[in-house]
Amino acid sequence: MKPPSTAAERLIETEPYYEPSGHEIEVFAAAYRNQLPILLKGPTGCGKTRFIHYMSWHLKRPLVTVACHDDLTAADLIGRYLVRGGETEWLDGPLTYAVRHGAICYLDEIVEARKDTSVVIHPLCDDRRILPVDKLGQLLQVPPEFCLVVSYNPGYQSVLKDLKQSTRQRFVALEFSYLSAELEQKIVCTESGVDHATARQLVKFGEHTRNLKGSGLDEGASTRLLVNAAKLVASGISPAVACATAVGHPLTDDPELLQAIHELAAAVF
Amino acid sequence: MSDGARQNFLNLIRIQKDLEKLSGPVLARLPRALDVVAEIADLEREAQDFIYHWTEVIAQSNEELAAHFIANAPAAFRFLEQSAVEGWILKAMDAFDNRGLGFAIEVLDELQNYAAARIRHETDCRFEQVAGLLRYLVRGLGGRSLQIASEVLAYTDTERIFLPPTMGVLEGRAANAALYKCTAAFLWAQNRYGTWRYRVLEEAIRTLNATQTWPVYQRLESVRLRACLARDLPGLAREMETIAYVDDRARELWRDFTRQAAPLQATTATAHDSLALVAECRNLTLPPPLRFQGEMFPAKVREVLLRRVPREKAALQRTLNALQRDLDLQTPDEQDASARAEPANRFSVSAAGDKTTDTEQYELKYNDQRMPMGPELDALLNSILQDLGDIDDDYLNPPSNRDQYPADHDSGQAPGTEIDATDDGIKVTLYPEWDYTRQRFREAFCALTEQDVPFGDEDFVAQTRAKYQGLSKSIQRVFEAILSEAQRQKRQAHGDELDLDALVEAHVDRLQGRELSDRLYTHFRKSGRSVAVMFMVDMSGSTKGWVNDAERESLILLCEAVATLGDQYAIYGFSGRTNKRCEIYRVKTFNEPYNSEVKRRISGMAPKAYTRMGVAIRHLSKLLQAAQARTKLLITLSDGKPEDYGSYRGRYGIEDTRHALLEVKRSGIHPFCITIDKEAAAYLPQMYGPSNFTVVDEVQKLPYKVADIYRRLTT
Numbered sequence: 004m005k006p007p008s009t010a011a012e013r014l015i016e017t018e019p020y021y022e023p024s025g026h027e028i029e030v031f032a033a034a035y036r037n038q039l040p041i042l043l044k045g046p047t048g049c050g051k052t053r054f055i056h057y058m059s060w061h062l063k064r065p066l067v068t069v070a071c072h073d074d075l076t077a078a079d080l081i082g083r084y085l086v087r088g089g090e091t092e093w094l095d096g097p098l099t100y101a102v103r104h105g106a107i108c109y110l111d112e113i114v115e116a117r118k119d120t121s122v123v124i125h126p127l128c129d130d131r132r133i134l135p136v137d138k139l140g141q142l143l144q145v146p147p148e149f150c151l152v153v154s155y156n157p158g159y160q161s162v163l164k165d166l167k168q169s170t171r172q173r174f175v176a177l178e179f180s181y182l183s184a185e186l187e188q189k190i191v192c193t194e195s196g197v198d199h200a201t202a203r204q205l206v207k208f209g210e211h212t213r214n215l216k217g218s219g220l221d222e223g224a225s226t227r228l229l230v231n232a233a234k235l236v237a238s239g240i241s242p243a244v245a246c247a248t249a250v251g252h253p254l255t256d257d258p259e260l261l262q263a264i265h266e267l268a269a270a271v272f
Numbered sequence: 273m274s275d276g277a278r279q280n281f282l283n284l285i286r287i288q289k290d291l292e293k294l295s296g297p298v299l300a301r302l303p304r305a306l307d308v309v310a311e312i313a314d315l316e317r318e319a320q321d322f323i324y325h326w327t328e329v330i331a332q333s334n335e336e337l338a339a340h341f342i343a344n345a346p347a348a349f350r351f352l353e354q355s356a357v358e359g360w361i362l363k364a365m366d367a368f369d370n371r372g373l374g375f376a377i378e379v380l381d382e383l384q385n386y387a388a389a390r391i392r393h394e395t396d397c398r399f400e401q402v403a404g405l406l407r408y409l410v411r412g413l414g415g416r417s418l419q420i421a422s423e424v425l426a427y428t429d430t431e432r433i434f435l436p437p438t439m440g441v442l443e444g445r446a447a448n449a450a451l452y453k454c455t456a457a458f459l460w461a462q463n464r465y466g467t468w469r470y471r472v473l474e475e476a477i478r479t480l481n482a483t484q485t486w487p488v489y490q491r492l493e494s495v496r497l498r499a500c501l502a503r504d505l506p507g508l509a510r511e512m513e514t515i516a517y518v519d520d521r522a523r524e525l526w527r528d529f530t531r532q533a534a535p536l537q538a539t540t541a542t543a544h545d546s547l548a549l550v551a552e553c554r555n556l557t558l559p560p561p562l563r564f565q566g567e568m569f570p571a572k573v574r575e576v577l578l579r580r581v582p583r584e585k586a587a588l589q590r591t592l593n594a595l596q597r598d599l600d601l602q603t604p605d606e607q608d609a610s611a612r613a614e615p616a617n618r619f620s621v622s623a624a625g626d627k628t629t630d631t632e633q634y635e636l637k638y639n640d641q642r643m644p645m646g647p648e649l650d651a652l653l654n655s656i657l658q659d660l661g662d663i664d665d666d667y668l669n670p671p672s673n674r675d676q677y678p679a680d681h682d683s684g685q686a687p688g689t690e691i692d693a694t695d696d697g698i699k700v701t702l703y704p705e706w707d708y709t710r711q712r713f714r715e716a717f718c719a720l721t722e723q724d725v726p727f728g729d730e731d732f733v734a735q736t737r738a739k740y741q742g743l744s745k746s747i748q749r750v751f752e753a754i755l756s757e758a759q760r761q762k763r764q765a766h767g768d769e770l771d772l773d774a775l776v777e778a779h780v781d782r783l784q785g786r787e788l789s790d791r792l793y794t795h796f797r798k799s800g801r802s803v804a805v806m807f808m809v810d811m812s813g814s815t816k817g818w819v820n821d822a823e824r825e826s827l828i829l830l831c832e833a834v835a836t837l838g839d840q841y842a843i844y845g846f847s848g849r850t851n852k853r854c855e856i857y858r859v860k861t862f863n864e865p866y867n868s869e870v871k872r873r874i875s876g877m878a879p880k881a882y883t884r885m886g887v888a889i890r891h892l893s894k895l896l897q898a899a900q901a902r903t904k905l906l907i908t909l910s911d912g913k914p915e916d917y918g919s920y921r922g923r924y925g926i927e928d929t930r931h932a933l934l935e936v937k938r939s940g941i942h943p944f945c946i947t948i949d950k951e952a953a954a955y956l957p958q959m960y961g962p963s964n965f966t967v968v969d970e971v972q973k974l975p976y977k978v979a980d981i982y983r984r985l986t987t
């Protein structure tokens with residue numbers, strides 16, 4: 004049995020780099036003040052996690068992150084008794100911990116978690132704002148500083164991995180998608196230190212891979228992949244190799260598609 | 273005679289004797305018998321053995337032929353690798369078997385031709401070798417999605433890029449593949465950078481003549497396009513430069529010509545500027561065509577363009593209408609005030625970047641508010657901008673006929689209610705149909721009959737199995753893997769292993785004096801799946817040929833795989849002509865096992881009439897509703913939009929289908945559509961929702977894709 008992780012809990016001291024693409028900071032802050040839970044929608048690597056780090060710093064609240072997986076149960080979130088030297092000892096799960104400390108609790112990829120997690124999420128997310136901890140026989144009243152944030156990628160086509168309406172309709176939703184070329188270019192520059200010309204070409208290459216979405220690729224290159232490629236370039240790797248290793252291969256295994264992506268990278272540089 | 277010479281002499285005698293023994297007396301009759309023997313003696317031992325072996329084999333067919341082989345064999349080893357020599361021999365033997373001795377000897381004697389053809393074969397690049405790559409490449413570069421096809425000459429008609437079946441002008445296959453790539457990219461650039469915009473095309477057709485001024489215009493455009501490519505895709509432009517010219521003189525001529533046409537290299541230059549320069553440049557020496565330049569066929573482009581422009585205009589207006597309806601619904605208060613006061617001019621498109629070089633940079637505004645665009649709308653606007661350069665206001669805000677939509681509301685009778693009627697023993701079920709113009713159901717409008725598909729040839733199943741043997745194994749493996757994923761179940765009363773989590777909890781409970789749970793085991797269960805799938809297969813007349821074959825093949829592969837999963841599934845086809853004769857064809861019901869009758873029905877599925885989709889969806893979802901499963905899927909295999917004889921086409925058909933799907937979703941069924949219609953992106957998102965459909969580009973790939981899609985959908 005794995006102990007609930009509290010290592011992810013922290014107060015973020017230095018300002019994370021974040022470029023707003025719309026009014027998401029204001030909306031998040033307003034939702035936070037009104038004690039509304041928040042749903043972040045969007046494809047992978049477009050800044051959801053970075054945004055939540057930024058908001059945690061901005062609001063000066065500690066952040067508890069839980070990466071959801073398909074074996075994550077309600078007990079994993081709430082906590083459980085452990086046996087230590089013949090004695091029993093209660094250990095808070097990440098959600099209970101966040102509630103007690105008035106932290107922001109971020110459930111990443113919520114659809115991956117087991118269905119029974121909705122049992123604890125639902126009462127947290129409406130106006131009751133309570134967390135029932137059955138094992139302790141407690142009903143925690145949630146402090147106003149606490150905020151629940153979940154993320155979800157609507158691009159998956161699996162019908163088994165869709166959020167139920169009863170869950171979705173408890174959240175304020177912020178949509179993240181690919182950024183405008185200028186903004187993405189700025190981010191690539193700032194994150195990696197490459198010059199503007201290289202960043203521009205990398206972003207253009209990214210757009211080319213996004214054109215392939217649906218005709219071979221499940222997703223185009225995310226900003227994260229482009230930043231990775233840019234970092235390699237900044238360390239002296241040739242752009243073609245950087246694009247192949249940091250973008251092409253992570254995106255697909257299909258040899259023909261890979262070759263096309265390599266050709267696109269070669270065309271841009 | 274020295275020892276060495278003596279040895280050589282003996283060697284010659286030995287070879288001559290050996291060969292005579294193998295080939296009989298013909299060897300002696302060869303005009304250069306001794307020279308040939310001497311040449312063979314100079315070959316490696318391995319080559320000699322090879323010649324002996326084949327002489328023997330050929331002589332068994334014909335001794336004359338064996339002699340010709342011996343006569344040419346030393347030369348063959350000079351020109352060719354041993355494997356190629358074998359190919360040459362086999363070709364001659366084939367000729368002997370099929371066409372006689374004369375032709376076989378001709379093959380052997382024309383060794384030079386064979387060697388040359390073989391070299392060409394090794395360095396030529398064939399279209400099939402690069403088609404897949406180029407498809408991805410052109411799609412990746414962006415703009416309107418262009419198909420790649422093969423024809424004798426390279427050109428584009430703005431929807432397809434045609435490339436020759438082989439490329440062999442350069443040395444080496446890689447170089448020829450690169451030439452393919454550059455040609456495709458250059459033709460893509462014609463589309464992307466506005467060579468074929470509607471107005472300039474009309475003007476060019478009006479003012480230029482085919483023999484004198486088109487070639488000038490073509491070269492001027494090449495200058496402009498190469499400058500565009502150099503700006504946007506410098507790596508590609510560099511590669512193009514290396515293979516562009518036929519010889520050094522061509523390079524120089526192009527350099528001079530490019531200097532004359534320097535204004536076309538500016539970022540703001542358009543095809544209009546090229547056209548304006550034609551008069552000035554018509555007396556210059558024209559450089560020879562660039563290797564990747566291809567041809568220009570303005571008449572073909574015009575034909576395609578004239579078909580596409582009105583179609584896309586209608587599609588855009590339809591999409592914007594739907595968007596506007598949603599917006600008006602969101603702000604009901606404003607609707608009365610603003611919609612009535614200023615009925616037009618509410619959508620606008622503006623360039624966000626440098627419009628002349630980058631048509632991708634624009635945004636759609638609605639009353640000056642920036643609108644998010646889905647990929648379909650984006651592609652549509654992109655395509656229209658590629659044709660026209662800008663978007664006329666009447667595209668965005670059609671002057672009349674802006675129907676005001678009230679919210680969808682159900683009629684008094686719940687949708688899907690049917691009235692049974694009996695007619696000559698065949699059960700007829702009546703279904704309502706949604707009429708968007710009236711915003712009402714037409715009650716009991718569609719008369720539907722259900723019938724079995726006539727038996728077809730069972731061989732089709734065996735053939736399909738053989739054809740996709742490898743694929744069906746790998747599908748099977750993947751599906752079995754799905755099963756093993758979700759097998760381990762925790763906290764069971766019985767099981768194979770202890771559940772440690774549960775055990776610790778039970779221990780805690782015991783220490784605290786609480787009641788113990790007895791669910792302490794993990795258990796491997798066969799499957800936790802509870803899925804029922806209805807496959808709804810388009811059997812309209814348009815599926816005739818490839819599509820129908822691909823549909824049937826896909827079904828056969830799927831049936832075997834889905835059965836592995838233990839999912840319940842049913843297969844029905846649909847077609848019909850008018851609302852009076854909607855037909856549903858039973859292939860497999862939920863309760864039926866996958867038996868030989870089902871197999872014969874699958875192979876008996878044949879194209880019928882039209883595609884009236886709404887009623888089919890209503891009927892099949894009713895059947896699906898009755899199945900016992902947690903997850904219910906309605907998967908449609910289709911090749912186009914809903915269409916029937918009479919008024920059931922265009923918007924009417926789409927709206928009825930959309931409404932039927934809404935009813936389906938409301939009842940907890942997940943609809944999904946797999947289509948091969950390349951234009952599906954324009955209307956499917958409206959009907960099925962943005963992520964509930966997949967377009968399979970090529971019919972032939974359908975069997976490969978369907979199982980994969982099914983797996984993705986249900987795991």
